[in-house]
Amino acid sequence: MNKIAATVDNFGRAILENIEEMGRILLLFLSVLMWMVRPPLKLRLIFKQMEFVGVKSIFVVVLTGTFTGMVMALQGYYGFKMFNAESLVGSTVALGMTRELGPVLTALMVTARAGSAMAAELGTMRVTEQIDALYVMAANPVKHLIVPRVIAGVLMLPLLTVVSDFMGILGGYFVGVPVLGINSGAFISNITKLVDLGDIYHGLTKAAFFGLILSLVGCHKGFIATGGAEGVGRATTEAVVLASVSILISDYFLTAIMF
Amino acid sequence: MIKLVGIHKSFGRQKVLDGLSLDIEDGKTTVIIGGSGGGKSVLLKHIIGLLKPDSGQVLIDGVDIASLNDRDLNEIRKKFGMLFQEAALFDSMNVMENVAFPLREHTGKKEKEIREIVKEKLKAVGLTGVEDKMPSELSGGMRKRVGLARAIAMQPQIVLFDEPTTGLDPVMTEAINELIVETQRNFDLTCVVISHDVQSIFTVGHKIAMLYKGKIVEYGTPEEIKSSSDPVLRQFLSGSLEGPISVI
Structure with missing residues (x-):
């Protein structure tokens, strides 16, 4: 009997802790919003973070985007071939990248x-x-440290997603047309026919939201770290796990709302 | 004037400060001594509002800082400088940017003027030609000096020192103590130093307070402290295992 009570107790405690943490992240978000509109904006710090989050992530995003597009073309080809619909491979890759894989994979790579x-x-x-x-010198850490990172996350993720989408489609084209022998004209015309701007915009909106999640969670976990080197290590692991899981879960709900 | 009145502070079930009261004199150096983990840092963090008391008042020039909002608290904090235990220099910035940080943050001074102030403050702590170094390139003693230069950059009235000599060799310890004495005298500062280094206490302190079990158990001039018959203080100063302070 005691064991059951202890299990229930632990389970309840875990849930409470998670809810409390969500609340804290939400409060951090509100304070970020508040400090964002209070001048002066630290432009130099924001650009520094944009460089770190955005520019320096381009290489991994190009790499993951290209190969994702390539493998989608390959997988799609075997499926569509059964129906003699190989020319749809291009639009499948393009829709998959812009609506789903571009934003999600970019967000996961940038989280890491x-x-x-x-x-x-x-x-x-x-x-x-x-x-x-910082507190002692009457400088608010949220303004100095967190606001620039959150702004960089929200601005750079959509831009990186554009790169990822483009490279994915290019990779798909490369595998589909020269390697698998799909007609180039059909490949491209199906993309332009079936993908509309809305698909891309929705993907980019998701990307901005993921950028918010990963920067808020990363900053929150670091900000509350305690216990020396071990604590920093734990904070880093928890940040990556929590941000990745939150991105994948919110992805479903955002998709359900928008499409 | 710093006045602590009946400060209580607990972390979870652990009571760290238990009705502590202390008046800190203006223009003097007050050293707070006590065992490791005895709440000295907690006390210091109350003085500058990094921690808020569960009950009691922290009065800075008559204002209870526990009840202030962020903006007013920041105004009070501009009267303060603080040297952290490991100096707490921003490791993404070089020495110049570190010392210039509060000046850039709170004064509209021109870049040239700021550079001059930084050089002057670095000179005051005995450093020249280190402006472009990163904190990771400095020795422990130099980091503390830079930390002190940053703490006095805004010409504060009060400077807090969190164990300024911990982790330094005996010669560097003496040098830092000398620096604290000089800085206090030259800038006419109110200094609060927390320490458990018995030698340093008598070099820098005008007044000494002993913190034990969350209260100030003895307070006085170095001479009074040396001749005190308080058993806790006697044991602490002699470093004896026998006495009211239990080690384990």
């Missing part, structure tokens, strides 16, 4: 690259008292 770095950097600043030092 930049979300983890945010948690590690802020966590180190927390345990070495640099965040306290």
Whole structure:
């Protein structure tokens, strides 16, 4: 009997902790919004983060986007061949990339690259008292550290997604047309016929939302880190796991709402 | 004037400060001593509003800072400088940017003027030609000096020192102590130093307060402290295992 009670107790506690954490992240979001509109905006810090989150992620995004497009073309080809509909491969790749895989894969890659770095950097600043030092010098850490990262996340993710979408379609074309022998004209005309701007916009909206999630979660986990090097390591792992899971779950709901 | 009145603070079930009261004199150096993990840092963080007391008042020039909102608290904080235990320099910035940080943040001064102030403050702590170095390239003693230069950049009235000599060799310890004494005298500062380094206490302190079990158990001039008969203080100063302070 006691064991059952203990299990229920632990389960309830875990749920409560998760809800509390969600609340904290929401409060952090509100305070980010508040500090975002309070001048002066730290443009130099924002550009620095945009470079880190955006520019320096281009390579991995190009790589994952291209290969995803290539493998989709390959997989799609075997399916469509059964119905003699190989010319639909192009539009399948394009729709899949713009609506779904472009934003999600980009967000996951940037989470691994930049979300983890945010948690590690802020966590180190927390345990070495640099965040306290900001408070002591009457400088708000949310404004100095978190606002630039969140702005960079929200702005750069859609831009990276554009790159990913484009490279995916290019990769699909490369596999579909020269390698598998699909007619180039049919490949392209089906894309332009079946993909409309709405597909792309929705994908980019999702990307911006994912950018918000990964930067908020990364900053939150780092900001509350305690317990030296081990604590920073834990914060980084938790940030990547929580951000990735949140991105995939919110992806379903965003898709359900928008499409 | 810093006045602590009946401060209580607990973390979970652990009571760290238990009705602590202390007046800190203007223009003097007050050293707060006590065992490791005895709440000295917690006390210091209350003085600058990084922690809020569960009950009690922290009065800075008569204003209770526990009840202030962010904006007013920041105004009060501009009176303060603080040297952290590991200096807490921003490791993404070089020495110049670190010391210039509060100036850029709170004054509309021109870049040239800021550079001059930074050089002057670095000189005041005995450093020249390190402006372009990153904190990771500096020794522990140099980092503390830069931390002190940053703490006094805004010409504060009060400077707080969190264990300024912990982790330094004996010569560097003496140098930092000397620096604290000089800085205090030259800028006419109110200094609060927390320390458990018995030698440093008598070098820098005008007044010494002993923190034990969440209260100030003894307060006085170095001479009074040296001749005190308080058993806790006697044990602490002699480093003896025998006495009211239990180690394990």
